[in-house]
Amino acid sequence: MNRLLPLVLILASAPPARAAVNVVASTEDLASLTREVGGDKVTVQAIARGYQDPHFVEAKPSFITMLMRTQLLIVVGRELEIGWLPPLINQSRNAKIQPGSDGYLDASLSARILEIPTGQLTRAMGDVHPLGNPHYWLDPENGRRIAGAVRDRLAKLDPANASYFASRYADFDARLSAAEKRWMAAMAPYKGTKIVTYHRSWPNFCERFGLDVMGYVEPKPGIPPSPSHTIALMQEMKRQNVKIVLVEPYFDLKTPNSIGRETGAKVLVMPPSVGGEKEITDYIKLFDYDVKLVVDGLKAAGAAAR
Amino acid sequence: MSRSSCRVLLFALTAVAPRLLAQTPPAETPQQPAPPQPVPTPTPEPTPTPAPAPVAPAGSSKVFNPDMAVIGDFLAAAGRNRTDNPPPSFELHEAELSLQAVVDPYARADFFFSYSPEGAEVEEGFITFTSLPGKLLLKAGKLRAGFGKVNTQHTHILPWTDRPLVTQNLLGGDEGIADAGLSLARLLPIGSTFLEATAEVYRGESGVFQAPQRSDLSYVGRLRGYRDITESTNFELGSSIAYGHNGITDDTTTQLYGVDATFRWRPLRRAIYRRLLARGELVWSRAEKQSGANESFGAYVSSEYQFARRWFAGARFDVSGRAYEDVPKDKGGSLLLTFWPSEFSQVRGQYRYTKLGTGETNNEFLFQLLFSIGAHGAHTF
Numbered sequence: 001m002n003r004l005l006p007l008v009l010i011l012a013s014a015p016p017a018r019a020a021v022n023v024v025a026s027t028e029d030l031a032s033l034t035r036e037v038g039g040d041k042v043t044v045q046a047i048a049r050g051y052q053d054p055h056f057v058e059a060k061p062s063f064i065t066m067l068m069r070t071q072l073l074i075v076v077g078r079e080l081e082i083g084w085l086p087p088l089i090n091q092s093r094n095a096k097i098q099p100g101s102d103g104y105l106d107a108s109l110s111a112r113i114l115e116i117p118t119g120q121l122t123r124a125m126g127d128v129h130p131l132g133n134p135h136y137w138l139d140p141e142n143g144r145r146i147a148g149a150v151r152d153r154l155a156k157l158d159p160a161n162a163s164y165f166a167s168r169y170a171d172f173d174a175r176l177s178a179a180e181k182r183w184m185a186a187m188a189p190y191k192g193t194k195i196v197t198y199h200r201s202w203p204n205f206c207e208r209f210g211l212d213v214m215g216y217v218e219p220k221p222g223i224p225p226s227p228s229h230t231i232a233l234m235q236e237m238k239r240q241n242v243k244i245v246l247v248e249p250y251f252d253l254k255t256p257n258s259i260g261r262e263t264g265a266k267v268l269v270m271p272p273s274v275g276g277e278k279e280i281t282d283y284i285k286l287f288d289y290d291v292k293l294v295v296d297g298l299k300a301a302g303a304a305a306r
Numbered sequence: 307m308s309r310s311s312c313r314v315l316l317f318a319l320t321a322v323a324p325r326l327l328a329q330t331p332p333a334e335t336p337q338q339p340a341p342p343q344p345v346p347t348p349t350p351e352p353t354p355t356p357a358p359a360p361v362a363p364a365g366s367s368k369v370f371n372p373d374m375a376v377i378g379d380f381l382a383a384a385g386r387n388r389t390d391n392p393p394p395s396f397e398l399h400e401a402e403l404s405l406q407a408v409v410d411p412y413a414r415a416d417f418f419f420s421y422s423p424e425g426a427e428v429e430e431g432f433i434t435f436t437s438l439p440g441k442l443l444l445k446a447g448k449l450r451a452g453f454g455k456v457n458t459q460h461t462h463i464l465p466w467t468d469r470p471l472v473t474q475n476l477l478g479g480d481e482g483i484a485d486a487g488l489s490l491a492r493l494l495p496i497g498s499t500f501l502e503a504t505a506e507v508y509r510g511e512s513g514v515f516q517a518p519q520r521s522d523l524s525y526v527g528r529l530r531g532y533r534d535i536t537e538s539t540n541f542e543l544g545s546s547i548a549y550g551h552n553g554i555t556d557d558t559t560t561q562l563y564g565v566d567a568t569f570r571w572r573p574l575r576r577a578i579y580r581r582l583l584a585r586g587e588l589v590w591s592r593a594e595k596q597s598g599a600n601e602s603f604g605a606y607v608s609s610e611y612q613f614a615r616r617w618f619a620g621a622r623f624d625v626s627g628r629a630y631e632d633v634p635k636d637k638g639g640s641l642l643l644t645f646w647p648s649e650f651s652q653v654r655g656q657y658r659y660t661k662l663g664t665g666e667t668n669n670e671f672l673f674q675l676l677f678s679i680g681a682h683g684a685h686t687f
Binding site for chain 1: 408411412414434436437438441442443493495498500502532533534537540542570572574575576577578579615616648649650679683684685686687
């Protein structure tokens with residue numbers, strides 16, 4: 001470290017216009033959106049992998065080293081990372097990224113959040129998120145808002161490149177809008193289709209694309225499937241003629257598969273994040289993949305296209 | 307610095323106290339799409355549209371309350387134990403109250419109060435300065451000393467219902483080395499290896515160290531290295547040293563040397579269903595007495611395997627001499643089965659066999675119920 005110290009000082013004192021802003025994002029989705037806006041003026045690393053349950057990441061010491069050097073930490077917020085990120089931030093020895101600093105960006109504060117509970121909450125409800133559903137990045141409109149917040153924050157940290165970030169954002173916005181038209185058109189025939197999901201990961205996605213989540217494989221958020229709940233769910237699925245079950249890649253397929261066998265519904269492993277499958281390398285490809293998966297699944301299951 | 311947990315997430319998914327939400331105006335039902343609305347967080351951030359209704363200011367007085375949690379540790383025991391102090395049939399072994407919050411832009415504070423049949427005490431209570439220059443992290447207060455792994459861990463994150471024999475015999479009993487003092491830790495990352503050096507100084511009033519005079523401080527040093535082998539496996543190696551007066555006479559001291567190794571496996575795609583942790587700790591002790599010194603050695607090797615979403619099986623082997631007695635080593639072994647109804651409660655059974663150096667053997671069955679309410683901060687790795 002002592003030998004590295006002069007190097008660190010040189011890097012730190014370099015003019016900000018030259019040095020890329022070092023960003024750590026808690027998930028690959030936020031990392032992808034940051035790359036869209038930041039281009040080659042940022043270096044971005046993600047902590048959680050796209051095929052990993054973002055609620056249950058291990059607070060490994062290697063992440064402390066990652067956070068120690070970063071200038072901007074972007075988090076999903078809404079307590080998604082509460083089980084692992086706070087000890088990493090505490091041990092990062094990095095004053096820049098402490099909550100409340102310019103180097104800490106809670107992406108959820110610019111997004112539209114669903115399922116904010118009202119009234120009394122207890123843990124009898126399972127792992128309910130008291131600040132609302134944290135899977136909000138699964139609505140492209142929220143992706144746009146997050147990208148906007150990242151643009152503003154990068155401009156604050158690196159004012160010399162503000163116009164660069166603004167034009168990158170405008171370009172991303174245009175590409176996202178074009179892609180959205182495509183996705184909406186593909187999903188339009190299935191508006192109002194009832195589906196079942198494993199966890200409550202998809203309210204924003206389903207609201208945007210007109211799907212109706214009729215039930216969950218989990219009896220309560222974070223509580224593993226129980227036989228009685230599964231039986232009741234299957235009966236209801238048959239009654240309402242539900243054709244697909246969406247499962248996040250990090251959940252066991254045993255219960256979903258037996259639901260599928262019993263009800264004839266198709267079980268689709270649907271990645272909720274960038275990196276969830278090899279070909280999902282950025283935010284727009286995530287929706288390309290997921291929309292195609294749902295549309296193909298509904299077609300194959302013979303859901304009536306209205 | 308090396309407070310660690312093999313089950314990082316036990317009790318870790320916490321909820322902000324419901325009181326925060328009780329203050330949120332019922333502007334919309336959960337089914338309806340909610341307009342962007344600032345929730346009462348201490349971080350002011352611009353929102354794209356103005357809030358539909360002002361957030362009740364009454365909440366602000368409580369927003370700064372610390373995260374509060376209580377963890378109950380209920381223990382039951384049956385079988386044969388001929389020692390002087392066997393665990394009772396039923397016992398609320400410990401109720402731990404934790405209060406944790408950020409102090410100011412430079413520090414945070416963590417308090418852990420322990421209520422047990424022996425009485426109430428501050429198990430830990432310290433301030434952590436998070437914004438020091440030079441990659442330093444400073445803690446001041448009463449701390450569990452960073453000697454090895456198990457000494458830093460609170461009872462509720464242990465993978466057993468008890469503590470290993472080496473803790474009981476060489477590190478000062480159930481509580482281990484916990485004392486008032488300072489801890490300074492520095493990161494020394496070398497490439498992709500995480501290295502951390504910790505230096506601690508204590509008053510000298512714990513199970514091991516007793517200072518006859520104010521100037522007789524005790525010292526703990528630790529160096530630990532961590533490396534990711536793959537994205538699912540990692541290895542950690544630590545060495546520790548401790549020195550201080552032991553209080554037998556005015557001049558007698560105890561030296562402790564420890565080595566610990568931990569291997570972890572947790573496949574990312576199946577992280578909530580499968581994991582393995584294997585750990586061993588070795589401790590050498592040299593304790594001076596009125597005449598001469600007693601040298602002893604103790605160790606444990608433990609492993610825990612998660613074989614289903616809520617089920618863990620584990621085993622531990624113990625061997626340990628005694629700090630001041632030159633008797634054959636105490637030996638023991640345990641088998642464990644743990645069930646998690648949720649992240650906030652845990653049921654554990656432990657079969658424990660002990661063969662004491664003095665000849666007696668104990669065969670016991672221990673049963674533990676751990677349950678937590680409130681918001682308990684996530685544990686470090």
